[in-house]
Amino acid sequence: MERELSDPEIVRDIARLRELGRERSRLAGAVQAGQVVAELELELLDARDLVAESADPELRQLAGEEVADLERRLVDAETRLRETLVPRDPMDDRPAVVEIRAGTGGDEAGLFCADLVRMYRRLAERSGWTVELLNVSEGIPGSIKEAIFMVRGKGAYGRLRYESGVHRVQRVPETESQGRIHTSAASVAVLPEAEEVDMQIDPADLRIDVFRSSGPGGQSVNTTDSAVRITHLPTDLVVTCQDEKSQHKNKAKAMKVLRSRLLDREIAAREAERAAERKSQIGSGDRSAKVRTYNFPQHRVTDHRIGLSLYRLAEILDGDLDEIVSALRITRERERLTSSG
Secondary structure (H helix, E strand, C coil), X not given: CHHHHCCHHHHHCHHHHHHHHHHHHHHHHHHHHHHHHHHHHHHHHHHXXXXXXXXXXXXXXXXXXXXXHHHHHHHHHHHHHHHHHCCCCCCCCCCEEEEEEECCCHHHHHHHHHHHHHHHXXXXXXXXXXXXXXXXXXXXXXXXXXXXXXXXXXXXXXXXXXXXXEEXXXXXXCCCCCCCCEEEEEEEEEEECCCCCCCCCCHHHEEEEEECCCCCCCCCCCCCCCEEEEEEXXXXXXXXXXXXXXXXXXXXXXXXXXXXXXXXXXXXXXXXXXXXXXXXXXXXXXXXXXXXXXXXXXXXXXXCCCCEEECCHHHHHCCCCHHHHHHHHHHHHHHHHHHCC
16 A cells, blocks of 8 residues: 555545545554564563473563563453454544433432543543533532533544443442442433535436426516426425526526425434434433443442453543443444344
8 A cells, every 4th residue: 555655646646645545544553553463472472482491480480470461461452453453433533422411329429420521531631632511510519410521533432432321330428427338320422423414316316397487577587497396206395496597597596405405304313313312322320221330349340231340440430441442342343243244
């Protein structure tokens, strides 16, 4: 691809050059991740050989520690490589609208809601994203009943989309005098920012009728078949235009109106779909409809969708969600590919 990019013929084709540049950028991440895996595999092989062949107990112990470290780093590197090989969803780079609401658990749920808001803010900082607060409703000091914010940046929706669902926390509230563990919940909904889309109309879906204008007009406006009526057969939308003398101009105007009406229907349908998706994501906020649990006594975070438990609660609440997001993304893509055969 780099050889093709240096081809003078390609350089003169701006559109092709831009397309190749994007593809090369996409592939570069996979190539670099693959090189890291290959280098770690060689280092691990050498370290294992040293453990097997060394007669010095101290040197063998040091080599064994290096093996353990390399094995851990190799697992992380392979995870990153798999993620770069997962086909990207066109929606991934869209801005994300994140809505977080306190659910079951009263004031403690509001405090947990504030923890989640901070977690996603820290994730945004780590990822180089920007956060725009759209709405916030506070409860007792330090708690949030509801927060809605926009996250913009490369891969924002693609990574945050897996956060949708009910998050549950298990911990001893500061107000609990007897040390009992309470369970509270907050709901998270992540939606892509709505965009206008260009409407492509199939000519086969149109019935075009021409007729003589019936309204007032100047010379020839109501003496020729210049009026146009366009019917969009799939939707039964009808647009009529007759204020121009030219049939061609009337047709062009009618098509503009038709496109606008179809776009309006498309946006309305998308909004309805997003509203339904948002409702399904938020659910009732009940403790039983959980996607993830944050267990403070055990310093554990468990994602119930993939059965992954990590004992790094503090780091995760500080925005270090890479391992969870990568696992969820790979699992989702595997299921998608399996279902499509």
